[in-house]
Amino acid sequence: xxxxxxxxxxxxxxxxxxxxxQPTVLIELGVLALCALLAWALGxxxxxxxxxxxxxxxxxxxxxxxxxxxxxxxLASAYVARTxxxxxxxxxxxxxxxxxxxxxxxxxIGVKVLQEAFPQAGWVRPIERSISWLVWMAMVLWVTGLxxxxxxxxxxxxxxxxxxTLSVRTLIxxxxxxxxxxxxxxxxxxxxxxxxxxxxxxxxxxxxxxASNAVRALLMFVGLIVALSAVGIDLTALSVLGGxxxxxxxxxxxxxxxxxxxxxxxxxxRSMRIGDNVRVDGFEGRVTDIKARYTxxxxxxxxxxxxxxxxxxxxxVENLSLADSRVWISTVVSVGYDSDVDVVMPLLAQxxxxxxxxxxxxxxxxxxxxxxxxxxxxTVGFWIADPENGQLGLRSQINLSILRSxxxxxxxxxxxxxxxxxxxxxxxxxxxxxxxxxxxx
Numbered sequence: 085x086x087x088x089x090x091x092x093x094x095x096x097x098x099x100x101x102x103x104x105x106q107p108t109v110l111i112e113l114g115v116l117a118l119c120a121l122l123a124w125a126l127g128x129x130x131x132x133x134x135x136x137x138x139x140x141x142x143x144x145x146x147x148x149x150x151x152x153x154x155x156x157x158x159l160a161s162a163y164v165a166r167t168x169x170x171x172x173x174x175x176x177x178x179x180x181x182x183x184x185x186x187x188x189x190x191x192x193i194g195v196k197v198l199q200e201a202f203p204q205a206g207w208v209r210p211i212e213r214s215i216s217w218l219v220w221m222a223m224v225l226w227v228t229g230l231x232x233x234x235x236x237x238x239x240x241x242x243x244x245x246x247x248x249t250l251s252v253r254t255l256i257x258x259x260x261x262x263x264x265x266x267x268x269x270x271x272x273x274x275x276x277x278x279x280x281x282x283x284x285x286x287x288x289x290x291x292x293x294x295a296s297n298a299v300r301a302l303l304m305f306v307g308l309i310v311a312l313s314a315v316g317i318d319l320t321a322l323s324v325l326g327g328x329x330x331x332x333x334x335x336x337x338x339x340x341x342x343x344x345x346x347x348x349x350x351x352x353x354r355s356m357r358i359g360d361n362v363r364v365d366g367f368e369g370r371v372t373d374i375k376a377r378y379t380x381x382x383x384x385x386x387x388x389x390x391x392x393x394x395x396x397x398x399x400x401v402e403n404l405s406l407a408d409s410r411v412w413i414s415t416v417v418s419v420g421y422d423s424d425v426d427v428v429m430p431l432l433a434q435x436x437x438x439x440x441x442x443x444x445x446x447x448x449x450x451x452x453x454x455x456x457x458x459x460x461x462x463t464v465g466f467w468i469a470d471p472e473n474g475q476l477g478l479r480s481q482i483n484l485s486i487l488r489s490x491x492x493x494x495x496x497x498x499x500x501x502x503x504x505x506x507x508x509x510x511x512x513x514x515x516x517x518x519x520x521x522x523x524x525x
């Protein structure tokens with residue numbers, strides 16, 4: 085009934101259903117299963133050999149079967165198998181499998197690229213569902229043979245815009261082409277960014293981040309130009325739009341433009357790098373990311389500050405780890421005036437060394453900083469190399485060590501004392517009063 089290599093769908097749905105009752109369908113299904121096994125094996129080998137450290141990439145995915153490579157290899161091998169198999173048997177299953185696999189490849193590419201390019205965006209999920217529905221609807225129309233009829237009807241709906249005649253079909257095809265070009269641009273920029281930022285730290289990470297931002301902006305610009313050409317928009321008309329945008333940037337968008345320019349200046353000069361401990365506008369923390377428009381600073385308490393890049397360029401910024409990551413910390417200790425200074429100072433220095441975070445070089449220092457109202461005041465200073473781990477806990481640990489050491493050697497930490505002078509009283513009636521002590525009548 086069916087000639088060898090003749091598509092069964094050309095005879096209608098009845099012929100298609102009848103073809104699925106033929107024994108040769110089992111051969112087709114077996115060949116498709118072998119193609120799937122081949123795609124799975126090849127994907128696993130490439131994932132281990134080519135990209136072993138990038139388990140969540142667009143091409144390979146977290147597992148072998150959830151990336152773009154698996155359905156792409158399956159589609160290619162199925163197409164080759166169909167070309168060879170149609171010489172001997174009529175095709176039924178392949179006529180459905182090829183469109184299904186092609187739709188799966190398109191959906192995987194769209195979804196994976198959007199997830200990689202915009203991992204935290206909430207609007208990505210609805211777009212992913214829209215892409216899936218549109219692609220599956222197009223696949224059903226293709227398989228049932230209705231797609232040419234639908235396209236022909238859409239081509240009949242036309243209107244004129246200036247000197248250009250547009251139709252619904254042209255608009256849809258241009259929009260799909262524009263979407264494909266933008267997805268390809270996002271894919272390339274994400275792949276380049278992943279490649280550049282891999283195993284980069286410190287200043288090198290900042291330079292690579294600047295390069296990845298520039299590459300993404302360039303690819304998106306080229307993709308936008310190609311997409312507008314695909315839709316049918318005359319690019320020569322954009323000169324007027326470009327002038328209007330220039331005026332808008334000069335007037336209303338100057339702050340936004342300043343933030344973007346400042347972001348590239350920060351990344352290029354490396355005055356602030358990812359991982360540095362900084363203090364900006366009274367907020368202190370660690371730089372976790374430098375975007376084109378803003379910088380993210382995370383404090384030790386877990387709060388994150390979104391700082392516009394222009395603020396970093398125009399205001400005073402304290403970079404605690406630009407030239408040296410070591411930070412000096414101090415604490416003040418008071419002892420009684422009758423204490424032996426030559427004994428107290430070594431004890432204070434030795435107490436700071438009980439913490440492993442305190443550096444031995446440079447060594448801790450102890451100085452008699454003031455003659456206080458209640459006792460001798462010593463300033464104990466020491467250096468640490470990990471300020472990102474916090475200072476409050478370390479200062480508490482050092483103070484506890486000092487307290488134990490002074491108590492063990494019988495050195496007094498004096499209470500505040502004040503002399504109370506009573507008006508009209510004789511000197512013999514004056515008394516030394518300690519805070520909290522009741523006054524005698």
